[in-house]
Amino acid sequence: MPTFATIPCEIMISVLRELGNVRFLLPSLLTCRHVYSCFKENPGVAAEILQRQIPPDIIPYSVAVLEASYLSPRNETSVHELLETLYTQPSKFTERLRTIPVPLLTRMGHIHGVIHDLTTDFASSAWTCLHKDQGSEAAESLVLSPSEYLRFCRAFYRVELYFCLFRCRTSLTSIPFHEHRFFSNQPPWEKEQLASALDFLELKLSRASRDVVAHDVEFGELKIDYITTGMNNYMRQLWLSQGVDFIHRLMSESSYDGKKALLKSAFAADRVDLYEALMTPPETDLNDDVPLSSYTNEDLAALFPPTESQDTDEGPLAGWRVAFNPWPRSAWVMLAHLSALRERAYVFWDLDRIEIYRMRALFNDAPANSELQRAYHDLDEMRESFEERSRIWQKGGSGYWSKNDESRIVWPTQQDGN
Incomplete structure (x- = not known):
């Protein structure tokens, strides 16, 4: 009789892709060794789940906020490089998703939920x-268009990015705000x-x-x-x-x-x-x-x-x-x-x-x-x-x-x- 552990990896990964939020991934991996083994063979599924959760145009901001939170060294050069990438080559941030560990992807999913x-x-x-x-x-009722939703989200991400970058200004005191x-x-x-x-x-x-x-x-x-x-x-x-x-x-x-x-x-x-x-x-x-x-x-x-x-x-x-x-x-x-x-x-x-x-x-x-x-x-x-x-x-x-x-x-x- 077929068992849960005999489900082909391809099907198991397809099931994982349907998770509505990346925070559900870690609990899912702990349910069964077979699920975890399938994930180890296809680790990119974690990024795919997050990409279903966060709109494509917002993904670069989500990655930028994460990187700004852990930026080291935090100086004028590193801050400038992060912003330059975000503004001129945002696709580079999207490409980095597949190298981000699951716990940090979960953190990104949490911030997006907020x-x-x-x-x-x-x-x-x-x-x-x-x-x-x-x-x-x-x-009386409101349904946001996709573009309106994106504007609201992007504004909050920009606020968060500013705080992440400049809250610790010890090495950035020479940069005038404006x-x-x-x-x-x-x-x-x-x-x-x-x-x-x-x-x-x-x-x-x-x-x-x-x-x-x-x-x-x-x-x-x-x-x-x-x-x-x-x-x-x-x-x-x-x-x-x-x-x-x-x-x-x-x-x-x-x-x-x-x-x-x-x-x-x-x-x-x-x-x-x-x-x-x-x-x-x-x-x-x-x-x-x-x-x-x-x-x-x-x-x-x-x-x-x-x-x-x-x-x-x-x-x-x-x-x-x-x-x-x-x-x-x-x-x-x-x-x-x-x-x-x-x-x-x-x-x-x-x-x-x-x-x-x-x-x-x-x-x-x-x-x-x-x-x-x-x-x-x-x-x-x-x-x-x-x-x-x-x-x-x-x-x-x-x-x-x-x-x-x-x-x-x-x-x-x-x-x-x-």
């Missing part, structure tokens, strides 16, 4: 905002995609950390700001710098103590300020006061020559033009008052979708502030909480504080069991 979750979350929340806007004609090769192949509407993804990550971080940062006595003693946005909030930048997996773990953590432990684990970590990098214009742009409205699309194509792999759909460009037409080149990315547009993912949608739902009008009428910006109304309350929590800390108290409620404060006598 980015997929963030992509669907951001797209859904942005579409909900558009649907709720006054006069919105957007449909002059680095990292941004050189990205037209301003793609930088706005990156800025929008960064805003969304900050929003998710703000929501996930709020209960701890706004109520914990120790965090109040440290005066950790839970309201100020962008580069003016040191601790937010530190936590954002830890990358998408850190933020996703914080979002997924259900317990107060777990969230606090995760936030504190980054206190001694390295940081880099991507907001500052995005908001610092190239020197060549500083003396150009010609507004965007004076540029034709052909002018922009001459300024930002398209690459072979560049997105050709004009939806992102159309959305960006609505927002930046009055502004000169030095202000073509990350303007603070456009946060509500970034919240609506205005530079991610296909042109067909923009035209069908008349989204240019929606972009023109977007609210003045995003959810992050609206939190500024609570600044006085935050400062008062610092004073109250510091008073408790100085007396030896710790734990969870709420305004006019100290019932959850732990005092030294309670800790000692007296």
